Amino acid sequence: MKNIKYILLCTASFAFLSCNDIEDVDQEEIIIEEQVDLTAGTADFSTYVSIGNSLTAGFTDNALFIASQENSMPNMLSQKFALAGGGSFVQPLMNDNYGGVAVGGTRILEPRLVFDGSGPAALESLIGDVTVTTDLLVNNPTGPFNNLGVPGAKSFHLLAPGYGNLANVSLGLANPYFVRMTGATPDASVLELALAQSPSFVSLWIGSNDVLGYALSGGDGSDEITPLDGDVGVGFNATYATIIGALAASGAQGVAANIPDITSIPHFTTVPYNPLDPTDATFGAQIATLNGVFGQLNQVFAFLQVSERSIVFSETEASAVVVKDETLVDLSAEITAVLNASTTFPTFVESFGLPAAAASIVANLFGVVYGQARQATADDLFVLPSSSIIGEINTEAYSFFVSQGLSETLAAQFSVEGVSYPLDDKWVLLPSEQEEIATAISAFNSTIEASVTQAGFAFVDVNSILNQLANGGVTSEDYILTSNLVTGGAFSLDGVHPTAKGYAFLANEFLTAIDETYDSNFEASGSLLDLLEYPTNYAAVLE
Secondary structure: OOOEEEEEEEEOOOOOOOOOOHHHOEEEEEEEEOOOOOOOOOOOOOOEEEEEOHHHHOOEOOEOOHHHHHOOHHHHHHHHHHHHOOOOOOOOOOOOOOOOEEEOOEEEEOOOEEEOOOOEEEOHHHHOOOOOOOEOOOOOOOOOOOEEEOOOOOHHHHHOOOOOOHHHOOOOOOOHHHHHHHOOOOOOOHHHHHHOOOOOEEEEEOOOHHHHHHHHOOOOOOOOOOOOOOOOOOOHHHHHHHHHHHHHHOOOEEEEEOOOOHHHOHHHHOEOOOOEOOOOHHHHOOHHHHHHHHHHHHHHHHHOOOHHHOOOOOOOOOEOOEEEOOOOOOOHHHHHHHHHHOOOHHHHHHOOOOOHHHHHHHHHHHHHHHOOEEEOOOOOEEOHHHHHOOOOEOHHHHHHHHHOOOOHHHHHHOOEEOOOEOEOHHHEEOHHHHHHHHHHHHHHHHHHHHHHHHHOOEEEOHHHHHHHHHOOOEEEOOEEEEOOOOOOEOEOOOOOOEOHHHHHHHHHHHHHHHHHHHOOOOOOOOOOOOHHHOOOOOOOOOO
């Protein structure tokens, strides 16, 4: 603890006053803080190795680039460790500040996002075309690397041989970022490269991608949650225990973190469920027509006793988008049958300039399109990219409608994403999908905490920390961080990864956890990171 001395000063005017009378004394309390020297306690930081994914690589604004790597959390930690006996810390730096990766001049990963004054935008939309100079064929850096954070890595990828082999990239079996780290041993695993350095101290933060991939894809099944049970390299439990067990068995000390509640990050909380504004000229002018169309469908829903699926757009308030809910019973056949049996439906079809004979075709289209449709509620979460497609024409739906005999004008009217055409599952996390994610995170975090405790490592409860950010924010050194996109300061423009300031905040949490376990005194000695020294945004043009 800091030693504090209190000095009481007596100030008086010697010409007229004395300090004898207490009422005549002007008292001022001055606090002098004695600086405490930094100590590593029982920790040995001489050879520090960081293992993880994009969160430890320094990924931000949807890319990895030199400036972001220099502000990676492990690099920040290494700078503090260096003050307490730590050695050098080598990172696999990218070749530019654009971000993106190429193979033989062909771009395979895109440059970073930038702020265009209103929101996230592609770098090239502001500064024009750029040449991505990080090329897997010509300029991979030379290791060994202390920062083995691999963007996109899941838990089992840390054990996977060939995950850094260039020949496997085109097969989808290797990670371009890890290819840049393996050098002369392309089939070495991340864990093997870490252990080969005989680390004295490690940081391990892995597991977010084991659920994040599922969430980013809207739970559409294209990227499943890693199973909890199963063999090493498959199931999360056995895989995580193997990784941390191997690190502890090597004699390394360490710190590890759990998985945050990813559904509370701005990637899933920024886009509202009801963005359709009646004052918007384009949408507002269509409300009457849309309600007329959906009025036909709502009558069918009422007949089928599922009135909760009714779709109505307000002329005075913001309306919810229309989504496809795969958890609903598919009523495609029933909708088609009811409309075909309707004596008034042919007249409705004629109101759109179609012949009455087309009623059966339109009835079938209604069934196909709206069989599992409903309007969104506040319980639904929308992925950040959905903001750019809501209200746009779904080209596949448009082509399908044209093929069914609708005019180009009608096909366009019935293909508006989230308005006349339900948003696909990849754009929305349904409550049931959110529950799957929450269940997995809870189970994974139980495994992580138990394994970390058994290894004797320091533990960082990032899950609780993120919940604080999402529920009012946190104050650090008079700076308030929240989880709001752009304005909150904690999260970068991709809505998933922290800003440099956010990484600095997390680094301080790691340092205080290390203090608690290894009796170091980064906090008490005033050696934590100053958040004011780190940016929340990177300029479009960086040196």
